[in-house]
Amino acid sequence: MSSFGTNRPSGPREGDYYQRDLTVHPPAFTPIYKTSVTRSPQKALLSLEQGIGEITGPVFTAEDLGPLDNDLILNYAKTGEPIGERIIVHGRVLDENGRGVPHTLVEFWQANAGGRYRHKKDTYLAPIDPNFGGCGRCLTDENGYYYFRTIKPGPYPWRNYVNSWRPAHIHFSIFGRSFTQRLITQMYFEGDPLIDVCPIVKTIPDPEAVKRLIAPLDLRATVPLDCRAYKFDIVLRGRRSTLFENRLEGN
Amino acid sequence: MVQPLNYLSETTSQTAGPYVHIGLAPAAAGFDIFEKNFSHVVAGPQTRGTRIRIEGRVLDGTGTPVRDVLVESWQANSEGRFNHPDDTQTKALDPDFRGWGRSCSDFDTGVFLLDTIKPGSVPWRDGRPQAPHISLWIVARGINIGLNTRLYFSDEEAANANDPVLRLIEQEVRRKTLIAERQETPEGLVYRFDIHLQGDRETVFFDI
Ligand SMILES: [Fe+2]
Numbered sequence: 001m002s003s004f005g006t007n008r009p010s011g012p013r014e015g016d017y018y019q020r021d022l023t024v025h026p027p028a029f030t031p032i033y034k035t036s037v038t039r040s041p042q043k044a045l046l047s048l049e050q051g052i053g054e055i056t057g058p059v060f061t062a063e064d065l066g067p068l069d070n071d072l073i074l075n076y077a078k079t080g081e082p083i084g085e086r087i088i089v090h091g092r093v094l095d096e097n098g099r100g101v102p103h104t105l106v107e108f109w110q111a112n113a114g115g116r117y118r119h120k121k122d123t124y125l126a127p128i129d130p131n132f133g134g135c136g137r138c139l140t141d142e143n144g145y146y147y148f149r150t151i152k153p154g155p156y157p158w159r160n161y162v163n164s165w166r167p168a169h170i171h172f173s174i175f176g177r178s179f180t181q182r183l184i185t186q187m188y189f190e191g192d193p194l195i196d197v198c199p200i201v202k203t204i205p206d207p208e209a210v211k212r213l214i215a216p217l218d219l220r221a222t223v224p225l226d227c228r229a230y231k232f233d234i235v236l237r238g239r240r241s242t243l244f245e246n247r248l249e250g251n
Numbered sequence: 252m253v254q255p256l257n258y259l260s261e262t263t264s265q266t267a268g269p270y271v272h273i274g275l276a277p278a279a280a281g282f283d284i285f286e287k288n289f290s291h292v293v294a295g296p297q298t299r300g301t302r303i304r305i306e307g308r309v310l311d312g313t314g315t316p317v318r319d320v321l322v323e324s325w326q327a328n329s330e331g332r333f334n335h336p337d338d339t340q341t342k343a344l345d346p347d348f349r350g351w352g353r354s355c356s357d358f359d360t361g362v363f364l365l366d367t368i369k370p371g372s373v374p375w376r377d378g379r380p381q382a383p384h385i386s387l388w389i390v391a392r393g394i395n396i397g398l399n400t401r402l403y404f405s406d407e408e409a410a411n412a413n414d415p416v417l418r419l420i421e422q423e424v425r426r427k428t429l430i431a432e433r434q435e436t437p438e439g440l441v442y443r444f445d446i447h448l449q450g451d452r453e454t455v456f457f458d459i
Pocket of ligand 1: 110111166169171268270
C-alpha cells in the first residue's frame with residue numbers, strides 16, 4: 001500500500017508493475033509491415049503511474065471455460081480428427097521476477113495444417129479442414145504452467161509484399177494479474193526458415209527478443225508414438241516489492 | 252564483472268493480426284466453437300448501476316474505420332470498486348459484475364459496442380478522486396503493441412475538470428479526445444466514442 005501514499009485508506013500489498021521496457025517491443029510505426037503505417041499513433045504516449053485500475057484486471061475461473069477448450073485436436077472434430085502434425089504446446093507464464101503467474105487466462109488461435117484460418121476474411125486457396133476450428137484457451141495452474149494440444153499450423157501467404165509468407169505461428173493472448181500485464185504475441189517454431197524473412201518478425205528491434213518467441217522442440221514432453229511437443233514460456237511484466245517504503249508487507 | 256541481475260525480459264508483443272476474432276471472439280465473428288463466450292455485454296441482469304451503451308469506431312490515419320479491431324474494457328463497478336483482490340477499498344463488490352468486456356468491431360461498419368454500467372469514482376494514487384472512466388485496450392492488424400486509453404463521460408464536466416489523469420495531458424485540446432459524448436436514444440443512454448489512431452485528432456494513448 002505504501003507506494004500509493006499513506007493518506008490512502010487502502011491499497012495493494014505489493015507495489016507497482018515495472019515500467020514497460022519498450023526496447024523489447026516493436027515500435028508502432030514500422031513501414032516494413034505496411035499496415036502499421038496508417039494505424040500507428042504518431043504522438044508520444046503519455047506515461048502514467050499506476051492507480052488501482054491499472055494494477056487490477058479481470059479474474060477468470062474454470063467456470064468460464066469448457067472441457068475441451070485446450071484440445072484443438074478434439075474441440076472442433078466433426079467427422080474425425082484434423083489433418084496435420086500432432087503437437088503439444090506447453091510452458092509457463094512467468095513474470096520478470098521469474099515467478100509463475102497462477103490461474104491466468106491464456107488464449108490461442110492459429111491456421112490449420114495447410115495455413116488456412118477458419119475466418120470469413122481468409123480466402124487463401126488451401127482448404128478449410130472440416131475438423132479443425134483453430135482456437136482454444138486454458139488457465140495456468142498454481143505454478144503458472146499451461147498446456148494444450150493442437151495441429152502444427154502451416155505457413156501462409158499474405159499481402160505485404162507480393163511474395164510475403166508468414167512463418168508457422170500460433171497467436172497467444174495472455175492476461176496476467178493486472179491490465180498492465182495484458183499481452184498479445186505470436187509463437188514461432190524452431191528451425192523455420194521463414195522467421196528471418198518475415199516483415200512482422202522484423203518489426204522487433206532486438207534479435208534476442210525475437211529468439212524468445214521461438215519455441216524449441218521438447219523431446220522430453222512428447223507422447224511417444226503419438227504427439228511431439230514444443231515448449232514456450234511467456235514472460236509478463238513483474239512487480240516491485242515495496243521495501244523501505246513505509247513498511248514491509250511480507251512480499 | 253559483477254553478478255548478473257537475473258530479471259527476465261517481458262515477452263515481445265506481436266500484432267493480433269487480421270484473424271484475432273476467431274481466437275478471442277469467435278461467436279461474435281460468426282464461428283460456433285466454445286460453449287461459453289466472452290462478449291461486449293459487461294453488465295449482467297443483476298448488475299447494479301445506470302445502464303449505458305458505449306458505441307464507437309476506431310479510425311486510421313486516413314479517417315477510415317478499422318473494421319478488424321478488437322477492443323477490451325476494464326472498469327470499476329457503480330460504487331467505484333474493481334472486482335479484483337488488489338483493490339482493497341471497503342466499498343461493496345457487485346457479485347454480478349466482473350467489470351471486463353471484449354468487443355469485436357462490425358466487419359462492415361467498424362462500429363464496436365459495450366453494454367455496461369456507468370462506473371463510480373475511484374481514488375487516484377494520492378487519494379484525489381478520479382472522474383468516472385473506463386480503461387480500454389485496442390488491438391488489430393497493423394497495431395504492433397496493444398494501445399491503452401481511457402474513456403470519460405461528457406456529462407461529468409466538473410469531475411473531468413479535476414481528474415488527475417486528464418490534467419496530466421499538457422495540451423488541453425487533446426483532453427477532449429478521451430471524452431465520450433452522451434446521447435439519449437429510444438434504446439437508452441449511449442455514449443459515442445471514436446478513437447483516432449493518427450492525425451490531428453489523435454486519441455491520447457497511455458504507457459502505463
Ligand atoms: Fe496468423
